[in-house]
Amino acid sequence: MKGTVGELGEFGLIRELTSRLTTTPAVRLGPGDDAAVVAAPDRRVVASTDVLLEGRHFRRDWSTAYDVGRKAAAQNLADIAAMGAVPTAILLGLVVPAELPATWPTELMDGIRDECQVAGAAVVGGDVVRGEIITVAITALGDLRNHEPVTRSGAQPGDIVAVTGWLGWSAAGLAVLVRGFRSPRAFVEAHRRPEPPYHAGPAAAGLGATAMTDVSDGLIADLGHIAEASKVRIDLHTAAIDVPTQMSDIGQAVGVDPLQWVLTGGEDHAIVATFPPDVKLPARWKVIGEVVSPSALPQVTVDGAPWDKAGGWDHFGELEPGEQHGAGPHGPHGAAL
Incomplete structure (x- = not known):
């Protein structure tokens, strides 16, 4: 044309x-x-x-x-x-x-x-x-096909936290693009065309998920919405979170801890949910944490401590040094009303 x-x-x-x-x-x-x-x-x-x-x-x-x-x-x-x-x-x-x-x-x-x-x-x-x-x-x-919606407010103390889909791939791909490169291609493509596990959402509902969200603005940020809505603390276990070798290589090349991308990078649209502790999850789900007793200050902790590094995307927040408005370093879209 x-x-x-x-x-x-x-x-x-x-x-x-x-x-x-x-x-x-x-x-x-x-x-x-x-x-x-x-x-x-x-x-x-x-x-x-x-x-x-x-x-x-x-x-x-x-x-x-x-x-x-x-x-x-x-x-x-x-x-x-x-x-x-x-x-x-x-x-x-x-x-x-x-x-x-x-x-x-x-x-x-x-x-x-x-x-x-x-x-x-x-x-x-x-x-x-x-x-x-x-x-x-x-x-x-x-x-909904006659099922109840899985909201952010249903997480209960003792629940496990599990995720399916990619984490940090889009953020690593963006880091590559910002520096003028186009490879490793898998990570650049993950930034350009995310692959959400659409089937996993309804399947999680059928498995009894108590709360759920997609990772659009970063794992910690999006789980923070669940923690706030459910009035609980969520603790992530870094030993249970996979960091691909190639992502580590990218991190070394650009001077970034790849765990930062996994925990705070958005735009992958993985599905993260909380489940009762006795649920039997399919192999595609990875248990990465737990829901802790109700908290006066709902939050997400990492290995028992607050995450003290920057991360998560806020459209009305200030940019950090080196960040660009050009493509959304963490999450592409604003918060849902």
């Missing part, structure tokens, strides 16, 4: 975007009307939304439009899975400048579509607007 978004026009762009979409049985009415219709057999709809802004959440010299699409969909679909729900649909709000090559939004849609297919969902509608800064707003929907 040649030309710019402006030359294609609003309705031409919409036709190009919708022509690339696939559907699922849950979609009763897709794009093309005033609103979409998505089946909700449970009669409850789980919903989450995020906004990605060029220059803060992604850079076009680091990520292709397809990468951005995969990432934008993944971080929203992971939120649905972290509630114990099955993703069903995505709505897209897109702001683009008129001079943007028309191939960029179409490749973005390809990425969103393909990530939806991984999770079993579909794009069902949205809106496009002209603006100066590329902005991608995603709303994801999900179905």
Whole structure:
């Protein structure tokens, strides 16, 4: 496809975007009307939304439009899975400048579509607007399938803390990109296109998870939300946390303790949950800590002590020396309301 978004026009762009979409049985009415219709057999709809802004959440010299699409969909679909729900649909709000090559939004849609297919969902509608800064707003929907949602507030003293998925890979990949390199490729790709374990959320709910979240802003930060909501202390055991050899090599090369990435790096969208101590977890889950007795000061400790190093992402916090707004060092999206 040649030309710019402006030359294609609003309705031409919409036709190009919708022509690339696939559907699922849950979609009763897709794009093309005033609103979409998505089946909700449970009669409850789980919903989450995020906004990605060029220059803060992604850079076009680091990520292709397809990468951005995969990432934008993944971080929203992971939120649905972290509630114990099955993703069903995505709505897209897109702001683009008129001079943007028309191939960029179409490749973005390809990425969103393909990530939806991984999770079993579909794009069902949205809106496009002209603006100066590329902005991608995603709303994801999900179905609980007659189960109760797994919230952040249910962790109990004596529960175990377990995680499934990658930890620290995206942060290590970002460290590589910041220094102008593109390898090790596996870590760079983990930053560009996270791979959330979507199946693990509903499975954890079925196993009796008492609290759950995805790791978007860092393991300590996101477990901190569970600790605060549940009014408990969570203690992590570093001896139980794996640090891949190649990540250690990257850390040595750039002068960073790789455990810092594992404990505070976001954007991997692993699933972390608390479970009753007698639960039998599948092999893909790794027990990394425990929930300690109720605490007047809910917090996350590491090997029994507070973590005294910086970490976790706060969109309204101050940047630390060497950090960039350009791609979000720890977490790409703001806190959920």
